[in-house]
Amino acid sequence: MTLPRAPRPNESLPATATSTPFAPYRSRAMRALEEDIANLRDADCTVLILGETGTGKSVLARRIHALGARARGAFVDVNCAGLAIDFVESELFGHERGSFTGAYAPKNGLLDAANGGTLFLDEIGDMDLRVQAKVLKVLEEKRFRRMGSVQERTVDVRLVAATHADLLEAVATKSFRQDLYYRISTVTLTLPPLREREEDLLTIASHMYARLSGGRSVELSRDAVDKLLAHAWPGNLRELGNVLERAFLRRRGREIRAEDLNFDPVRRPPPRRSLESTPPPSRRALPPPLLANGASNASRHEIEKEHIRVALAAELGQVKATAERLGMSRSTLYAKLKRHGIDNARPSRGRRLVAESMAPPSSAK
Numbered sequence: 180m181t182l183p184r185a186p187r188p189n190e191s192l193p194a195t196a197t198s199t200p201f202a203p204y205r206s207r208a209m210r211a212l213e214e215d216i217a218n219l220r221d222a223d224c225t226v227l228i229l230g231e232t233g234t235g236k237s238v239l240a241r242r243i244h245a246l247g248a249r250a251r252g253a254f255v256d257v258n259c260a261g262l263a264i265d266f267v268e269s270e271l272f273g274h275e276r277g278s279f280t281g282a283y284a285p286k287n288g289l290l291d292a293a294n295g296g297t298l299f300l301d302e303i304g305d306m307d308l309r310v311q312a313k314v315l316k317v318l319e320e321k322r323f324r325r326m327g328s329v330q331e332r333t334v335d336v337r338l339v340a341a342t343h344a345d346l347l348e349a350v351a352t353k354s355f356r357q358d359l360y361y362r363i364s365t366v367t368l369t370l371p372p373l374r375e376r377e378e379d380l381l382t383i384a385s386h387m388y389a390r391l392s393g394g395r396s397v398e399l400s401r402d403a404v405d406k407l408l409a410h411a412w413p414g415n416l417r418e419l420g421n422v423l424e425r426a427f428l429r430r431r432g433r434e435i436r437a438e439d440l441n442f443d444p445v446r447r448p449p450p451r452r453s454l455e456s457t458p459p460p461s462r463r464a465l466p467p468p469l470l471a472n473g474a475s476n477a478s479r480h481e482i483e484k485e486h487i488r489v490a491l492a493a494e495l496g497q498v499k500a501t502a503e504r505l506g507m508s509r510s511t512l513y514a515k516l517k518r519h520g521i522d523n524a525r526p527s528r529g530r531r532l533v534a535e536s537m538a539p540p541s542s543a544k
Contacts, residue, residue, distance in 0.1 A: 230370030252296025278327025
């Protein structure tokens with residue numbers, strides 16, 4: 180099977196296959212996400228990116244930076260999960276000489292490096308509570324102190340944060356500050372996992388193989404295509420890239436066969452479209468009393484589904500209006516519609532949903 184042709188540099192693509200910096204895509208959810216990003220061109224607000232590991236959150240953060248007014252400033256990428264707790268504060272805020280053992284000279288922190296640009300805090304859910312309080316002060320007051328200093332320094336940065344964790348659950352367990360959560364989630368974007376956008380998979384494969392082969396044609400056998408589509412892709416784009424590159428090196432001739440595709444035997448794929456693997460629901464889409472009472476994952480799932488269904492009915496099936504009503508982006512709503520199995524494809528869907536929401540429950544016969 181010949182793969183969809185990968186786009187050439189600066190080529191205009193048809194409406195069904197738009198190119199992003201991390202991969203081409205065809206799915207409606209990703210096209211809606213690109214529209215949401217375009218709406219941030221003139222904004223300087225904080226952005227929270229949700230998504231599983233390997234979906235491309237850091238690349239999306241760079242995309243937001245490159246399209247914004249701070250594009251000429253620095254983009255500083257900090258992985259909060261990769262920094263030891265004892266060094267996070269020093270790395271972010273810098274330190275003065277003698278502030279701790281080994282601090283032989285003053286040092287600027289990453290906030291100084293990002294001044295005038297964008298600070299990207301990846302896996303912010305893993306940040307220590309003490310540091311969270313100081314990050315909140317920076318966002319609200321644009322001031323901070325180096326470790327060991329009494330002098331305040333001013334800074335002008337835009338914060339983009341990302342996480343694969345459920346921050347609402349972290350807030351409920353008091354491992355993440357509620358005030359910081361609301362401060363960083365001015366705009367929330369959700370990157371859907373690869374298994375929820377199968378229509379993108381072969382186009383991404385074409386894009387990757389065009390780079391590996393120098394633009395020469397590479398084909399997938401029918402059984403190889405079936406094997407790719409059947410896999411759950413727990414590692415998302417990162418895993419897909421590794422699998423495709425290994426298959427490219429193992430191939431014979433131009434065609435890649437199913438036996439050339441080897442998945443990681445250690446990693447157990449989650450069930451397709453499982454609740455545990457999906458991004459956390461929007462805070463504004465759920466009733467606060469039920470969340471405060473510690474609703475289970477299953478009940479949260481049903482609550483969210485009902486809220487989306489009722490909101491969609493109230494807006495006569497209009498996705499844009501429904502997303503605004505629920506306080507989420509259209510890409511997030513598209514992902515949730517698919518996750519919950521809510522049909523919004525038929526023209527009469529709005530009237531039908533309104534009728535269903537107003538109808539009394541049927542009695543048992």
